[in-house]
Amino acid sequence: MSQPQPAGIGKGRIEALADGVFAIAMTLLVLDLKTPAPGPGETADDLPRKLGEMWPRFLTYVVSFLILGVLWVGHHAQLHYVRRSDRPFLWMNLAFLMVVSAMPFSTALLGAYREQPVAVAVYCGNLVVAGLVLFGQLHYAAGPGRLFDADMDPALIRAGSRRLLMGPALYSLAAGLAFVSTTASLVVCALTPLLYLLPGRVDRLWSSGERPPEGDSPTKG
Amino acid sequence: MSQPQPAGIGKGRIEALADGVFAIAMTLLVLDLKTPAPGPGETADDLPRKLGEMWPRFLTYVVSFLILGVLWVGHHAQLHYVRRSDRPFLWMNLAFLMVVSAMPFSTALLGAYREQPVAVAVYCGNLVVAGLVLFGQLHYAAGPGRLFDADMDPALIRAGSRRLLMGPALYSLAAGLAFVSTTASLVVCALTPLLYLLPGRVDRLWSSGERPPEGDSPTKG
Amino acid sequence: MSQPQPAGIGKGRIEALADGVFAIAMTLLVLDLKTPAPGPGETADDLPRKLGEMWPRFLTYVVSFLILGVLWVGHHAQLHYVRRSDRPFLWMNLAFLMVVSAMPFSTALLGAYREQPVAVAVYCGNLVVAGLVLFGQLHYAAGPGRLFDADMDPALIRAGSRRLLMGPALYSLAAGLAFVSTTASLVVCALTPLLYLLPGRVDRLWSSGERPPEGDSPTKG
Amino acid sequence: MSQPQPAGIGKGRIEALADGVFAIAMTLLVLDLKTPAPGPGETADDLPRKLGEMWPRFLTYVVSFLILGVLWVGHHAQLHYVRRSDRPFLWMNLAFLMVVSAMPFSTALLGAYREQPVAVAVYCGNLVVAGLVLFGQLHYAAGPGRLFDADMDPALIRAGSRRLLMGPALYSLAAGLAFVSTTASLVVCALTPLLYLLPGRVDRLWSSGERPPEGDSPTKG
Numbered sequence: 060m061s062q063p064q065p066a067g068i069g070k071g072r073i074e075a076l077a078d079g080v081f082a083i084a085m086t087l088l089v090l091d092l093k094t095p096a097p098g099p100g101e102t103a104d105d106l107p108r109k110l111g112e113m114w115p116r117f118l119t120y121v122v123s124f125l126i127l128g129v130l131w132v133g134h135h136a137q138l139h140y141v142r143r144s145d146r147p148f149l150w151m152n153l154a155f156l157m158v159v160s161a162m163p164f165s166t167a168l169l170g171a172y173r174e175q176p177v178a179v180a181v182y183c184g185n186l187v188v189a190g191l192v193l194f195g196q197l198h199y200a201a202g203p204g205r206l207f208d209a210d211m212d213p214a215l216i217r218a219g220s221r222r223l224l225m226g227p228a229l230y231s232l233a234a235g236l237a238f239v240s241t242t243a244s245l246v247v248c249a250l251t252p253l254l255y256l257l258p259g260r261v262d263r264l265w266s267s268g269e270r271p272p273e274g275d276s277p278t279k280g
Numbered sequence: 281m282s283q284p285q286p287a288g289i290g291k292g293r294i295e296a297l298a299d300g301v302f303a304i305a306m307t308l309l310v311l312d313l314k315t316p317a318p319g320p321g322e323t324a325d326d327l328p329r330k331l332g333e334m335w336p337r338f339l340t341y342v343v344s345f346l347i348l349g350v351l352w353v354g355h356h357a358q359l360h361y362v363r364r365s366d367r368p369f370l371w372m373n374l375a376f377l378m379v380v381s382a383m384p385f386s387t388a389l390l391g392a393y394r395e396q397p398v399a400v401a402v403y404c405g406n407l408v409v410a411g412l413v414l415f416g417q418l419h420y421a422a423g424p425g426r427l428f429d430a431d432m433d434p435a436l437i438r439a440g441s442r443r444l445l446m447g448p449a450l451y452s453l454a455a456g457l458a459f460v461s462t463t464a465s466l467v468v469c470a471l472t473p474l475l476y477l478l479p480g481r482v483d484r485l486w487s488s489g490e491r492p493p494e495g496d497s498p499t500k501g
Numbered sequence: 502m503s504q505p506q507p508a509g510i511g512k513g514r515i516e517a518l519a520d521g522v523f524a525i526a527m528t529l530l531v532l533d534l535k536t537p538a539p540g541p542g543e544t545a546d547d548l549p550r551k552l553g554e555m556w557p558r559f560l561t562y563v564v565s566f567l568i569l570g571v572l573w574v575g576h577h578a579q580l581h582y583v584r585r586s587d588r589p590f591l592w593m594n595l596a597f598l599m600v601v602s603a604m605p606f607s608t609a610l611l612g613a614y615r616e617q618p619v620a621v622a623v624y625c626g627n628l629v630v631a632g633l634v635l636f637g638q639l640h641y642a643a644g645p646g647r648l649f650d651a652d653m654d655p656a657l658i659r660a661g662s663r664r665l666l667m668g669p670a671l672y673s674l675a676a677g678l679a680f681v682s683t684t685a686s687l688v689v690c691a692l693t694p695l696l697y698l699l700p701g702r703v704d705r706l707w708s709s710g711e712r713p714p715e716g717d718s719p720t721k722g
Numbered sequence: 723m724s725q726p727q728p729a730g731i732g733k734g735r736i737e738a739l740a741d742g743v744f745a746i747a748m749t750l751l752v753l754d755l756k757t758p759a760p761g762p763g764e765t766a767d768d769l770p771r772k773l774g775e776m777w778p779r780f781l782t783y784v785v786s787f788l789i790l791g792v793l794w795v796g797h798h799a800q801l802h803y804v805r806r807s808d809r810p811f812l813w814m815n816l817a818f819l820m821v822v823s824a825m826p827f828s829t830a831l832l833g834a835y836r837e838q839p840v841a842v843a844v845y846c847g848n849l850v851v852a853g854l855v856l857f858g859q860l861h862y863a864a865g866p867g868r869l870f871d872a873d874m875d876p877a878l879i880r881a882g883s884r885r886l887l888m889g890p891a892l893y894s895l896a897a898g899l900a901f902v903s904t905t906a907s908l909v910v911c912a913l914t915p916l917l918y919l920l921p922g923r924v925d926r927l928w929s930s931g932e933r934p935p936e937g938d939s940p941t942k943g
Contacts, residue, residue, distance in 0.1 A: 072741070072798050078293070079521075079745025082300025085381055086308065087749065092385040094392045107398045121378065128374040135293050146921055153791040157784065160748055164755040171757045177770045256371055299514070300745075303521025306602055307529065313606040315613045328619045342599065349595040356514050479588055520735070524742025527823055528750065534827040536834045549840045563820065570816040577735050698813055 073152050074138055080156045081131045087163040088123050091170050092116055116170045118249070123166040125252040130159060130189055132255070133223055137197055141206045148206055151196045158189045176237040179244050183234035186248070190227035197223060226251060294373050295359055301377045302352045308384040309344050312391050313337055337391045339470070344387040346473040351380060351410055353476070354444055358418055362427045369427055372417045379410045397458040400465050404455035407469075411448035418444060447472060515594050516580055522598045523573045529605040530565050533612050534558055558612050560691070565608040567694040572601060572631055574697070575665055579639055583648045590648055593638045600631045618679040621686050625676035628690075632669035639665060668693060736815050737801055743819045744794045750826040751786050754833050755779055779833050781912070786829040788915040793822060793852055795918070796886055800860055804869045811869055814859045821852045839900040842907050846897035849911075853890035860886060889914060 095109040134155065141148070165185040172178035200206040201216045229251045237244040316330040355376065362369070386406040393399035421427040422437045450472045458465040537551040576597065583590070607627040614620035642648040643658045675689040758772040797818065804811070828848040835841035863869040864879045892914045900907040 072737070074293070075296070075738070075741040076745055076794065078296040079300055079524075079742055080749055082297055082521075083304055083746055083749040084752075085377065086301055086304040086384075087752070089305075089308070089381050089385050092382070094385075094388045103393055103396055106393055106396050110398060110402070120382070124378045124381070125374070128371070128378075131297065131374075132370065146919075149795065150791070150919055153788070156748065157787045157791075160752050160787070161755070161783070163749075164752050164757075167757045172766055172769055175766055175769045177773060181773070256367075258367055295514070296517070299517040300521055300742075303518055303742075304525055306598065307522055307525040307605075310526075310529070310602050310606050313603070315606075315609045324614055324617055327614055327617050331619065331623070341603070345599045345602070346595070349592070349599075352518065353591065477588075477592055516735070517738070520738040521742055524739055525746055527819065528743055528746040528826075531747075531750070531823050531827050534824070536827075536830045545835055545838055548835055548838045552840060552844070562824070566820045566823070567816070570813070570820075573739065573816075574812065698809075700809055 070138060070141055070144055073144065073149065074135070077131075077134055077138075077152070077156060080160055081127060081134075084159055084162050085124055085127050088120050088127075088166055091163070091167045092120060115173055119166055119170045119173075122249045122252065123162060126186060126248075127159065127162060129226070129252045129255045130193065133193055136219070137193070137200065140208070140211060141200055142208055143206055145206065148196065148199060151192060151199060155189065155192045155196065158185065158192055161185055162189075173245065174241055176241055176244075179237035179241045179248075180234045183230045183237065183244065183248060186230040187227045187234065190223065190230065194220065194223050194227070222255075225254065229254075291359060291362055291365055294365065294370065295356070298352075298355055298359075298373070298377060301381055302348060302355075305380055305383050306345055306348050309341050309348075309387055312384070312388045313341060336394055340387055340391045340394075343470045343473065344383060347407060347469075348380065348383060350447070350473050350476040351414065354414055357440070358414070358421065361429065361432060362421055363429055364427055366427065369417065369420060372413060372420060376410065376413045376417065379406065379413055382406055383410075394466065395462055397462055397465075400458035400462045400469075401455045404451045404458065404465065404469060407451040408448045408455065411444065411451065415441065415444050415448070443476075446475065450475075512580060512583055512586055515586065515591065516577070519573075519576055519580075519594070519598060522602055523569060523576075526601055526604050527566055527569050530562050530569075530608055533605070533609045534562060557615055561608055561612045561615075564691045564694065565604060568628060568690075569601065569604060571668070571694050571697045572635065575635055578661070579635070579642065582650065582653060583642055584650055585648055587648065590638065590641060593634060593641060597631065597634045597638065600627065600634055603627055604631075615687065616683050618683055618686075621679035621683045621690075622676045625672045625679065625686065625690060628672040629669045629676065632665065632672065636662065636665050636669070664697075667696065671696075733801060733804055733807055736807065736812065737798070740794075740797055740801075740815070740819060743823055744790060744797075747822055747825050748787055748790050751783050751790075751829055754826070754830045755783060778836055782829055782833045782836075785912045785915065786825060789849060789911075790822065790825060792889070792915050792918045793856065796856055799882070800856070800863065803871070803874060804863055805871055806869055808869065811859065811862060814855060814862060818852065818855045818859065821848065821855055824848055825852075836908065837904050839904055839907075842900035842904045842911075843897045846893045846900065846907065846911060849893040850890045850897065853886065853893065857883065857886050857890070885918075888917065892917075 092113070095106065095113065097103060097105060097109075101109075162185060165182045168178045169182040197216070197220060201211075207216070229247055233244045233247040233251075236247060313334070316327065316334065318324060318326060318330075322330075383406060386403045389399045390403040418437070418441060422432075428437070450468055454465045454468040454472075457468060534555070537548065537555065539545060539547060539551075543551075604627060607624045610620045611624040639658070639662060643653075649658070671689055671693045675686045675693075678689060679686040755776070758769065758776065760766060760768060760772075764772075825848060828845045831841045832845040860879070860883060864874075870879070892910060896907045896910040896914075899910060
């Protein structure tokens, strides 16, 4: 009880705001897929070719959506274990959402300038910051007597931290690589979210130490 | 307990994100209804005629809204029976939302080029993929020992699957038809959601085997 | 048990989607408040005058926001008494949300052409349809053996219906008036939501027959 | 029971609408970060310089996001103590959300004209009104026999009021200062939200008199 905490900002409120921000950031990505307009000397019959030329935009859309999905999963997995909130944690969450909200900008920048190292680096940098803020939250929440349960398995926190830091590490690499080869950098960016689709050590720990959250009773298994 | 599952991503979280994405995708459709601007040699008095000329846009808005409504109903009916979530199911849901989020793009493309077969086919293709991912989810969740209740009526799953596949089947037909007649293709697209307004075999099964979800107690009937 | 009902689409799901759609429709209104750009021969110092000239846009924003607020209140008051949902009611709700989602279009049209009768009539017409669909929902839900509690006070339903129909009646009047005087029409539109700010007969009935909704325990009074 | 209240508009509904509006207003801020396009005589290689020139836009984004975060925290802290809702309180909340929804306009105006006193004053004015409406809500809810618990500590209400009024006071000052020096005004605007990051007297009162809200059980401390 030594630390003051902002009452009234429960975990549920943070989750509701986060779900809203993620839903909107994901959906705003589509605003970057603009209906192609015929250029000078072109007619509507050029549409198939023009749609084909949009493939980097479509790919950017898919990759950014997946990356937001990975961040959403990471944010919720973390909130699942948080038992209470305090002011620093609340503001780390708002900072995280601010970085997530910037993704449609970074994505549009990348879509327009995918051969410019600085555009690729800004995109990667956005992802690095998002991952680091999320790691900062985890580190803060896991501190002694902080926001997690006292009897939480430290191995689970360590496995979660390692899994979480994989992203910023690879995106930092990609940011540097952008100044050598933007193509190589983008390949790293596109492959990284796929790594998170695979189950990892954290899943094994989760499934063994699992307590079902309220309102989500796994009747099987 | 043999399968690892991502704790912290309960069913409620997926539903909240889905409700957000659907609400935004539905509302973004309106951005395609642009205020008509007077062209060269036109005045504000030409507004009634110009609004009249927008009728294909209004129709596209209504049809796309209804189609998103059908998908939303289908997604929630499925989630209703899911008792727990795992990593593959979670990512199928994110893939589904990614396809749903693309609908404002497909709708705007169709609104701008409704006589171009490729635009109509992209629109229909978006709907085919949405339906197939939703079917993939259902098929995965219904697997033995997976995410549905063990005592769930297999006839209900079969009826739900058939109802769900009706959409991709008709939209595939419409996609092919687009290269013969875009008008015929659009008629199929516009009529398909109306089929889902009718009650079907799945309703009879639902109402007989119904267990009320928590917080939603049907005191009548 | 005679009526089939779509399981899995509980009241909570409809409310969540409605809250999302209303939040977005309200927030999209701001997109019509565009940053004024200096015209030919103007400089940044003309900003105060240009902001002043935007007053009809600001007024349209406020009125449309209030009107959406009235509709949101009406929708939720109705849902509060609904004990279960069925397929026709679900689709009436989606139709209602479709009409609500069109408000940013009608508002932008009105903002651009506030002296054109057809623009004013489209705006009023949008509100008439929204009110009538909401009334249709109420009428359907109140049918014998339908979605309301059997012991619900019929006087409350009658008072709610009258209050609800006040809107479409006045907006219909405003739509007709638009072809005589757009100013008079807009005055009616702007004053109508204010009527809903006042307590009415329905409030007295509500407060006397009130059962607290779950999770919302009025400990006082 | 003397006051009529709109049944069906529980606290939860207001919170859901508010979370949606805040999530969208926060995310719409990013629409003001436009991908820079090469001007006449510029090439894609000018991108780093053009991104650098966007720094005031980035700063405006961060400050506006933080300010919305402060308002969101303030709104929820207040709602936390509200035990029931009535019609005036409901409409004050809608007025508050209307002012919050206008923030993307004020932010875009400021981003485009940060050296014009009127643009800075509009931005500050928006924040003053938001704070005053929030204070009005608090004042109303705290009235004798109104919406707060009867046994609520008056010192907590006084501390909350003082903390809340700090914002409008400083933003009023900044609005006036804008006509002397826009830079000085913006410095005040940017520093004010930082004051809210610090714990205050209200936190000490909160943590001592705290009753855990439902569904948010602090198992520690």
